[in-house]
Amino acid sequence: MxxxxxxxxxxxxxxxxxxxxxxxxxxxxxxxxxxxxxxxxxxxxxxxxxxxxxxxxxxxxxxxxxxxxxxLNRQEEVLNALHLQRSMLFQQWSEMKQIIATMDQMIEAADSSDQLPTELLYELAKHNKELRELRSSWRDHWDFDHKASQFDELLLSVPASEMKDVNSAIAVMNPLMTTAYDAAQSKIVELIAPYAGRKGLDIGTGTGNLAGKLQQAGLTMAAIDQSQQMLKLCAAKFADIQLKLGNVLAIPYMDAEFDVVVSSFALHHLTEPQRELAWREMLRVLKPGGIICLTDYMLEAPESEEIFLRNLISSQAAQLPMMHEQVELYMVHSELMAWLQQHAMDATTQQVGQDVYVITAQK
DNA sequence: TTTCTTACA
DNA sequence: TGTAAGAA
Structure with a gap:
C-alpha cells in the first residue's frame, strides 16, 4: 500500500x-x-x-x-498505559471544571461593573493558575513507581518470613505505627459496617488492606492508588475490588458514585492547600447522604507532634529517612473539621490511637 | 499524477 | 499537523 x-x-x-x-x-x-x-x-x-x-x-x-x-509483548504495561491515560483525562476534567468556575467569576465580575475590572480579572486568573499548579505538582508524582525502588530497599530490610506485604513490613519496622494503623482501620470498619451492600471507595488504598476489610464487611469496594506497583500488589490480594489508577486531586470517577468514601494514612502525603482540593474531590464523588471516613495522623498540638516524632525515631533509627518523610506533612484535624462544618457537614472525630484520629462526616 | 523533502505557520 | 514549494 x-x-x-x-x-x-x-x-x-x-x-x-x-x-x-x-x-x-x-x-x-x-x-x-x-x-x-x-x-x-x-x-x-x-x-x-x-x-x-x-x-x-x-x-x-x-x-x-x-x-x-x-x-515486546508487554501486554500488562500496555494496559497500564491505558489506565494512565484515563487518569490523565480525569485530571484534565478537573482542571477544565476549575477554569469554568474561574470564568464564571470573571463574567460575574465583568457583569456587575461598568468598566472591565482588569485588576480583579487578573487576580482570578492568578488564583486559577495557582490551583492548576497545585494539581500539576502532583502530576510529577505519577511515575511515583520509581520511588518504589526506595521502598523496595526498605522492604529488604525486613526478614522475608515477616514480609507478607508492605503493611506487615511496616509493622515490623514500626510497632507503634501498626497499633495505630490497626486500630484506625478497625474503627472505620465498625463505623462503615451499617453500609453493607452499598458502594464504597478507598483512596490511596496501597495494598488494599482497608478496602479488603470493608469488602468483607459486605460493601462493594472500589479503590484507587497513584502507584501501579501498589495496585498490582492489591489486585493479587483482593480480586474482587475494582481498582483504578488515580489520585485524590482528580478522583477517576464521576460525580456522586459512592455511598462511602474512606481513606487511611494517605492524605498526609498532601500539602495543606492540596488537601482542600482533595476534600472537594471526595465530596464530589460522594452521593447525597453518603458518608466520608478518614483516618490519619492528625496532630492538633505541637507537643503531640513532638512526642509522635520522638516515638517514631526511637522505634527504628535505621528507617528514619522514610519515616520522617511520612510524617513531614501533618493533617491538623481541627483544620479538617472546620472545613467540613463550613460545608455544612455533620462531622465527628474520634481518637483511635496515639495521634491518630478518625473523622466521619455525612454529606 | 504521485510522492518526497524541507521550510514555515 | 496543515500548507507550500521544488524536485524526482
Missing part, C-alpha cells in the same frame, strides 16, 4: 502519517526506485492503534512508548 491509499483507508492525511514516522511511531520500508513508502498490513494495524490512542488524547510520545511495549 502506498501512502495515499492507506491514508484514505484510515481517514487521515498523508502528512500525519509521515509525521508519525518522523516521531518514531512508524517505520515503513521504502521502494528502492523512487523512495515511496510501502505500508504493510502490520503498518496498517499500527496506524490504527495510533489513531485510536490519539482519539483518547494520548500524546504522541506516550503512544510511541506504548507501541514499543506492544512490540
Amino acid at each position: 502506498l501512502i495515499n491509499e492507506i491514508s484514505r483507508k484510515l481517514g487521515i492525511t498523508p502528512r500525519a502519517i509521515r509525521f508519525y514516522e518522523q516521531k518514531g511511531l512508524l517505520a515503513p520500508t521504502k521502494q528502492k526506485e523512487n523512495g515511496y513508502r510501502i505500508y504493510t498490513d502490520h503498518d496498517a494495524w499500527r496506524l490504527q492503534t495510533i489513531i485510536s490512542l490519539r482519539e483518547v488524547g494520548m500524546a504522541l510520545e506516550d503512544i510511541r512508548l506504548t507501541l514499543a511495549k506492544t512490540d
Whole structure:
C-alpha cells in the first residue's frame, strides 16, 4: 500500500502519517526506485492503534512508548498505559471544571461593573493558575513507581518470613505505627459496617488492606492508588475490588458514585492547600447522604507532634529517612473539621490511637 | 499524477 | 499537523 491509499483507508492525511514516522511511531520500508513508502498490513494495524490512542488524547510520545511495549509483548504495561491515560483525562476534567468556575467569576465580575475590572480579572486568573499548579505538582508524582525502588530497599530490610506485604513490613519496622494503623482501620470498619451492600471507595488504598476489610464487611469496594506497583500488589490480594489508577486531586470517577468514601494514612502525603482540593474531590464523588471516613495522623498540638516524632525515631533509627518523610506533612484535624462544618457537614472525630484520629462526616 | 523533502505557520 | 514549494 502506498501512502495515499492507506491514508484514505484510515481517514487521515498523508502528512500525519509521515509525521508519525518522523516521531518514531512508524517505520515503513521504502521502494528502492523512487523512495515511496510501502505500508504493510502490520503498518496498517499500527496506524490504527495510533489513531485510536490519539482519539483518547494520548500524546504522541506516550503512544510511541506504548507501541514499543506492544512490540515486546508487554501486554500488562500496555494496559497500564491505558489506565494512565484515563487518569490523565480525569485530571484534565478537573482542571477544565476549575477554569469554568474561574470564568464564571470573571463574567460575574465583568457583569456587575461598568468598566472591565482588569485588576480583579487578573487576580482570578492568578488564583486559577495557582490551583492548576497545585494539581500539576502532583502530576510529577505519577511515575511515583520509581520511588518504589526506595521502598523496595526498605522492604529488604525486613526478614522475608515477616514480609507478607508492605503493611506487615511496616509493622515490623514500626510497632507503634501498626497499633495505630490497626486500630484506625478497625474503627472505620465498625463505623462503615451499617453500609453493607452499598458502594464504597478507598483512596490511596496501597495494598488494599482497608478496602479488603470493608469488602468483607459486605460493601462493594472500589479503590484507587497513584502507584501501579501498589495496585498490582492489591489486585493479587483482593480480586474482587475494582481498582483504578488515580489520585485524590482528580478522583477517576464521576460525580456522586459512592455511598462511602474512606481513606487511611494517605492524605498526609498532601500539602495543606492540596488537601482542600482533595476534600472537594471526595465530596464530589460522594452521593447525597453518603458518608466520608478518614483516618490519619492528625496532630492538633505541637507537643503531640513532638512526642509522635520522638516515638517514631526511637522505634527504628535505621528507617528514619522514610519515616520522617511520612510524617513531614501533618493533617491538623481541627483544620479538617472546620472545613467540613463550613460545608455544612455533620462531622465527628474520634481518637483511635496515639495521634491518630478518625473523622466521619455525612454529606 | 504521485510522492518526497524541507521550510514555515 | 496543515500548507507550500521544488524536485524526482
